[in-house]
Amino acid sequence: MRLPFLAVFLLTSASLSAQTLPPDLIHAGYNWDTKRHQRLPVSAAEAELPAVVLRDFTSLEYYYDKAAKDVRLFATEHRIVRVNSSDGIENYNKIVVPVLASGAPVDIKARTIGPRGEVHEVKAADMKELKDQEGGRGFRVFAVDGVEKGSEIEYFYTRERRVNHFGSEILQSDTPAHDVTFELISPKSLTFEARVYHGPAMTPDTTMAERRALHLHLDNVSGLRDEAFANVKAQRMRAEYKLAYMASKGQVRQFTWADASQYVYRSVNSLTKDEAKAVTKVLEASKLVTIPVRVLPLPDRIRAVENYVKLNFNLEEGASGNLEQIVATHNAPETGFSHLMAAIYRAMGIDFEVVVTSSREAVPFDGTFDTWNYLDHFAFYFPATGEYLAPSRPDYRYGMLPADWTGGTGLFIKGVKLGNVESAVGKVKDIPALGADQSSQDIDATVTFAPDLSNSTIRLRQTLGGYPAAEIQPFWTMIPEAKRTEILQGLQKSVVPDASNFQMLEVRNTERDISPLDKPFIVEGQMESAALLDKAGPRYLFKIGTLLGPQTELYQKEERQFDVENDNNHRYLRTIRFDVPAGYAVRNLNDLNVDVKAGSDAAKPDFDFRSSYVQNGQTITVTVAENYRQLRWPKADFEAFRAVVNAAANWNKVVLVLDKKS
Structure with a gap:
């Protein structure tokens, strides 16, 4: 959220009005290669991707307008994208250019180069303006029609942007890119500093007369793929920049x-x-x-x-x-x-x-x-x-x-x-982040088998604290009464998917003025299930593992890109009780015993999955505890973390075999 009072503080009046391209801008005469009529080369592997960016050029120029006696900001952007599939075409055949409320971009051109070298330049008449329905912000949107698989889409524009004294430029996406350039240009009187994250530093460019410039060029930037237990957006290569010094202020650092x-x-x-x-x-x-x-x-x-x-x-x-x-x-x-x-x-x-x-x-x-x-x-x-x-x-x-x-x-x-x-x-x-025990997602289930073992009755209580509760507890009173039963049944069915014949269903701690740290959101119900117990010849199969609810599996084949980073610390505690039917014995109770952990402290590891059972006569009580006590974990030791996550996924598949006593 960019705070409104801060935005007002940053704006200058000249940045909102003028639309004439100053002739002495560094890129006032920018153009593509007019002699090029063939596509740029790509590798065989890149030709199999949905798309690959072949040029990604961005230049931001802070320009002193002598007539207005004010600073204006212009952006020149140039992209060349090879699209190799329907998805690639869908993602890149519409070009969206933000514009100021007072007018259109100063200069814009687009063209395609087809697989056989045919060049088609998009005409100005094909461009149409749309308005952002939410904020009313202006866009110039134009479609590039008739794009074949294997074509290049190329465009560039120079537009005026609102002046700000700091900003960010994203240098990486899920599409691999070549020839990536970012430069920041300013008058000699303004000194900007920049910091690049997850990439090399920007360096001063001394070739521009009467201007300061910071420059970064990358021959290749890999595409990022989505990855579980990682904040992929935060791992993108990006440049943060700020105005650090002004000649009129001497050596006094600005915006500290x-x-x-x-x-x-x-x-x-x-x-x-x-x-x-x-x-x-x-x-x-x-x-x-x-x-x-x-x-x-x-x-x-x-x-x-x-x-x-x-x-x-x-x-x-x-x-x-x-x-x-x-x-x-x-x-x-x-x-x-x-x-x-x-x-x-x-x-x-x-x-x-x-x-x-x-x-x-x-x-x-x-x-x-x-x-x-x-x-x-x-x-x-x-x-x-x-x-x-x-x-x-x-x-x-x-x-x-x-x-x-x-x-x-x-x-x-x-x-x-x-x-x-x-x-x-x-x-x-x-x-600090909240501790794992403050964001709990607990299950207490008592399973009673029908005398003829045809179905099961489950008394199920789910207790959500901290962040899991924050997704529903604050909004409960705003949910229409007619929808509430459906939502509660949906929560119960996340543990017992075929739940039916709800005999009891209630919710507690739904007031708007409470905190889930003090009063967790509790859903309790009683229902029946036909799928929890299956007959297999003379024996029965009790799918106890499904009572953990859906589990994430980490069976990725690719090399891990990033360190682990969880949304929040959290814990799961599940207690499951059932009576072994008269005349039967459980063959594989030891399958319930699991102890997998990651971290140097064996007594309280950073992550762990532990399950065990206690039998008292025919009654068996199973306790399953799963804890994630740290937000981050190094990818160098990813296998230890993966073992904990997969222990839960594997337990989710545990089936107890009930054999008839001889």
């Missing part, structure tokens, strides 16, 4: 973490007179300030504020961020929730720090490179309790942040007083 701390602190905590009055109205209506400090512990006071705001105000991204308007309409954007909640906590004397971070699933926060491009998500940290809160997420409660905000670092900002002056300091610190 210290600058960000001051700016964010003021944005979250400052109030106009009218906004202060609006906050007073909220305090009076909510009676929050009347809560006795000695009667209600600090965590409960924190929760009271959070619950009042999140239950009485609606999240609406198009709403005004002004607190006076928010209080009047009860609608607020994400920034409005942070602003309002901060004002209330300050009024109640509750100390907190603002934490700003990014999603580790896409662009992990890097505290060693001070680009404000990482300032995406706001959280509050309460030093007195050591807990966090996501003010702009109505689906989360005190003690929990979205999982992708945790397990990395963020900028912690706290207010300080210098005499009568209020200021702020910031420090990059870790944002």
